[in-house]
Amino acid sequence: MVLDPHRWLELRRFRSLYEAGAMSLREIAKETGLNRRTVSKYLTGQAPVAPPKREPGTQPRQRVVDEVAPLIDAMLRSEILLKASVIHERLVQEYALAINYQRVKIYLQEARPRIAEELGITPGELAGLHRRFEVVPGAQAQVDWGDEGQVLAHVGIPKVYSFHMTLSYSRDPFCCFTTSQDLASFFDCHRRAFTHFGGAPMTIVYDRTKTVVRRHVAPGEAVPLHPEAVAFAGHYDFDIDVLAAYRPQGKGRVERQVLIVRDHVLAGRAFSSIEEMDAAFAAWVPLRRAKVHGTHGEIIGHRAVRDHMALRPLPKTPYVVAQRHLRHVGKDCLVAFDANLYSVPARKVRPRQLVEIRATKSQVTLHSAVPGASGETLLAAHPRAVGRGARIVDESHWDGLPTGAGRRTTTGDGPPPRRDQPLGPEAGSLQALLNRAAAASVEVGRRPLSVYDELTGTRPFTTNRVTKEPS
Known part of the structure; x- marks a missing residue:
């Protein structure tokens, strides 16, 4: 053939x-x-x-x-x-x-x-090529989220997310797990990453997440940053680098790290808490640092030493990012935030009063819009609820409100029985029947409807209409 x-x-x-x-x-x-x-x-x-x-x-x-x-x-x-x-x-x-x-x-x-x-x-x-970039030690880190799904659904946690930060020079990884992607959790994970690395890089690369970017703009325009992100970056002395739209290659090192952690730390394992997942990553980090990276060809741990030494030192006091929201006080002295309820003192607020909520990752504080006589605005502080539908109440906040403990009921028309002379158990049901029969025999006065018309000064309604004959 x-x-x-x-x-x-x-x-x-x-x-x-x-x-x-x-x-x-x-x-x-x-x-x-x-x-x-x-x-x-x-x-x-x-x-x-x-x-x-x-x-x-x-x-x-x-x-x-x-x-x-x-x-x-x-x-x-x-x-x-x-x-x-x-x-x-x-x-x-x-x-x-x-x-x-x-x-x-x-x-x-x-x-x-x-x-x-x-x-x-x-x-x-x-x-569709892109230019590969290399950085010096301590110059850059990349940040990204991973969605780990319902790995803890069996313990009542509906969804788990993984936060990743990777040093670009050495590819040294950091990962922690959380149940929320809100502003407070996002920057709390940053603080944990800085502690893990022993310092802060000069620049951190982000995509256009709403915790960093306030709104999306057209290509070529300046990106408006979230004020809390700007304050956090200023406190730790690093620059924010926001990627252009539809350019995932700009942080490919951390995106690859998301998949590596998912395969080596989470795959084939069962966990019962967030702490167990964090401990599993911490146990895997030495194994990762002992590997020879396929791109730079060096042992990750050896290269990470140079990366860590070039990081900027951390400030003495951490910067705690707080979400700020305005909410109304309910008649039950409870304030709704993030699908949960938190109590405020009844003696310091009124219904529908506007209060400010400052929420961190672990705490929720409620503040008055107007300072008090001592200049304080704090009304209450509570641990932040996990999940949705919780009610966090300090019982002392309800002091002075009626409890309903003094309410009594009676079925007869006579005076209520004295507490020191209660009825015997054999007379309970019989006395109730007698009281009910006596109430039914009371004669009710009857009056014609015209009496009420005279009292109110209204014209009685009649169906006979008188028409005037033409002269």
């Missing part, structure tokens, strides 16, 4: 796989649709190395991919960087075409540069 040039070129692509032992002759024959003897002939050197020439006047054999080539070209014209797996998936699902993925992939190697040239796209734009 003599192969046409297209089939020969296609078969030649499998030579390196066959020589390396990655694919057998049987697998290659199944993949190409050729006879196994033909595959063996051309891959073992029995056939000439040069491609066989087609006899004059004969047409090349039609390939399956040639039939859908116009459709693939149209997809590339709409999105030149469309992946081969996506194109193959759409051909199978949307057009019900039975075509081999490798044939689509091989066709794209020829078609993509051709379509790019038609569209006037340069090779650099086609490849």
Whole structure:
């Protein structure tokens, strides 16, 4: 059997796989649709190395991919960087075409540069390349969140998140787990990371998260930062670097770290608390630092020593970020925040009064908008509730409010029994029946409705209407 040039070129692509032992002759024959003897002939050197020439006047054999080539070209014209797996998936699902993925992939190697040239796209734009950057020790760290799902749902925690900070020079990692991504939790994780590394880097790279960026702006415009993020960065003396939109390559080192921690720390294990998850990461860190990193080629721990020594020292007092919100006081002296209720002293507030809530990761304080006689604004302080639907109440805050302990009821029309002379147990039900019968026999006065009309001065309603006859 003599192969046409297209089939020969296609078969030649499998030579390196066959020589390396990655694919057998049987697998290659199944993949190409050729006879196994033909595959063996051309891959073992029995056939000439040069491609066989087609006899004059004969047409090349039609390939399956040639039939859908116009459709693939149209997809590339709409999105030149469309992946081969996506194109193959759409051909199978949307057009019900039975075509081999490798044939689509091989066709794209020829078609993509051709379509790019038609569209006037340069090779650099086609490849979507980005410049790899390197930094000096202590110069940069990258931050990102990971969503770990319902790993603690069996203990009543609906969702767990992982916070990651990676030093860019050494790839030394930090990770901790939390149940919230709010402002207080976000920067509390920063403080824990700085303690773990022994200092703060000169710059931290973020994506456009709402805890750092106040709002999204058009490309090229200055990004407005969250005031608490600015204050936190000023206290620890680092710069905030916000990535451009749709540029995940800018913090690829920490994004890779999210996957590594998920595979090496969490996969295949069961936990019963956040503390156990943090302890599992702390136990894994020495193993990670003993590895030789595939990019910089050094042991991560040795390179991390230089990274840690170049970090900026931490201030003596930590900066505690607090969320600030205004809420109204309810008639029950409770204030709602984050789907939980917190009490305030009844003697210091009034219903519907506006109070300020300052919430950290572990504490919620409530403050009056107007300072008191002593200049203090603090009304109450509570530990922050975990989850939703909790009610955190200090019983002393309700001092002075009626408790309902003095309420009494009676079924008769006589004076209530004295507490020092209670009725006997044998007279309880009988006395109740007698009192009920006496109440039913009381005669009620009856008056005509006109009496009430006279008292109120209203005209009685009648159905007889008098009309005046015309004169």
